Amino acid sequence: MEVDSLSYRIMNIQQAYLNTSHLGLRERLFDENKNILQRLNEIFSIAKVLKKRSNENINFSSLLIEKCERIITQERVEKNLFFL
Numbered sequence: 001m002e003v004d005s006l007s008y009r010i011m012n013i014q015q016a017y018l019n020t021s022h023l024g025l026r027e028r029l030f031d032e033n034k035n036i037l038q039r040l041n042e043i044f045s046i047a048k049v050l051k052k053r054s055n056e057n058i059n060f061s062s063l064l065i066e067k068c069e070r071i072i073t074q075e076r077v078e079k080n081l082f083f084l
Contacts, residue, residue: 001082002039003040003043003064003067003071005066006039006071007071009032010033010036010037010071010075013020013029013032013033013036014033016029017029017030017033022058037072037075040068040071040072040075041068041072043064043068044064044065044069044072045067047061047064047065047068048061048065051065054055
């Protein structure tokens, strides 16, 4: 659930960033986006450790890893948004 909420927040931040010209708000949005990505990377690392401890190929950790990877990859592709 946390990964989903972080993903939705990233989309909202990107939309707000595009729609505002207020420099203070843009700076706060940029910082919040950076903090969210750090949290996603933490969750990703934890999920990888949990997957290594499991003997099963398909488990909750694998799904969490996949979801985090997709969000992080998408964010890297859209990273140029903050440098327009």
